[in-house]
Amino acid sequence: MQRKTVLLLGANSDVAKAAILRYAAKGHQVIAASRSTDALYALVDQHPSFKDRVTVLYFDAADFDSHAGFYEQLPQKPHIVVYAAGYLRNNEEALLDFPGSFRMMQVHYAGAVSILNIIAMDRENARLERIVGLSSLSGVRGRKSNFIYGSTKSAFTQYLAGLRQYLFGRRITVNVIVAGYIRSKMTAGLDLPESLMLEPDFIAKAVVEAGNGFVIVPGFKWKIIYTALKWMPERLVAKLP
Template identity: 65%
Template sequence: MNQNTGKTVLILGANSDVAKQCIKQYIEKGFSVIAASRNTQSLNDFINSNNLDRSKITVLYFDAADFDSHQKFYEGLSVKPHIAVYSAGFLVDNQQALRDFKGTKQMMEVNYMGGVSILNIIAMDESNKNLERIIGLSSLSGVRGRKSNFVYGSTKAAFTQYLAGLRQELASRKIIVNALVIGYIRTKINAGLELNESLIMEPDYVAKFIVNAGNSFTIVPNFKWKIIYHILRLLPESLAAKLP
């Protein structure tokens, strides 16, 4: 039986496959959810198809790259969140990003700049006594620069460092900041990529680590990815340069 926590979670970029599973799991834990995305129709379809409790979910329009709208978006929330999750993401192929700055810019805006913009607003609202946690979704791609995806990886590396500093900034207010450092997930953003099947995680599996986040800053779902994470961090540059 679900227990009503009386708490609200704001999920930004809620149309991602992982974020949708977070909606389900937060509802199951008794939270109310504000699901914010550019694609509100997809969110509503997901809610309907999964017979989720409409009384516990508010769907709002949010554009991560429309920085000028973020303050108004936040001020318009009927309830200020206890937990904020930033899961917006965008990916283009590295070779495309190297040759066309449009894709690079969009990755910067969605993966990093949008997160900094809206999370700064949320974090600096000291009138919101509800706020207890901020969670950002980052990536193993941001741990070390690799030839195959360093442009995308650089946006995730920047976001992780931002979250690390934000954690220190908010520590005196006892607000926890977590960075989910995630490997391959079976999602639409990775559709068509040639990935190692044994390393692919399902969205609902990753969502459990978000919904049940503890006090640690870096959270790496799956023991295989934890091993890879530590190897990447410690690998000498001469060996890292040989990675694809």
């Protein structure tokens, strides 16, 4: 198996940390980038056998001016890029607090566009073969309970869809993981149905094993929900929470 370099952006998310371990277990070299470098160093310390396979770097998705320098200083240019940065404010808070709304826009969409454009336009990196973005079912249809968060994920998904077409001629695959409810620090304390909760490692497996299709929806229940949301008449969507 060819040893590849994987760049994980927003690497302190629960899904990203599970993906770090999965990629390292496959023998790949992982560059784990996040504002929370201490948490990533702690993860590496907990898995000493992977210590030589994981490099921790500081990355701030919302610090757009730093992105070009961050990319240029990478120890190796990546074969695979995973964008998993996330930030959540509930809808009522976001409606009253624009800085909170804006932070979600920066982390989920603007930051992704900034750094992924830089990566995609580096034609000297002939080894780049895949870009994977972690999105959400919340971005499939606008619903009154989470439309601000959902709109940022919808924008991210549409960006990835266009990027996929743009990079098709260079044989670079772009995938989007459209995930449902994930048991994570971001959803801790939210009143979510237990029967629909997915473990971070389950989502990470979908990331690491992504194939050629664009939209990947982990979990059969969520595949059904995704399809229903896409085709549900507006009058029924309006009745959803």
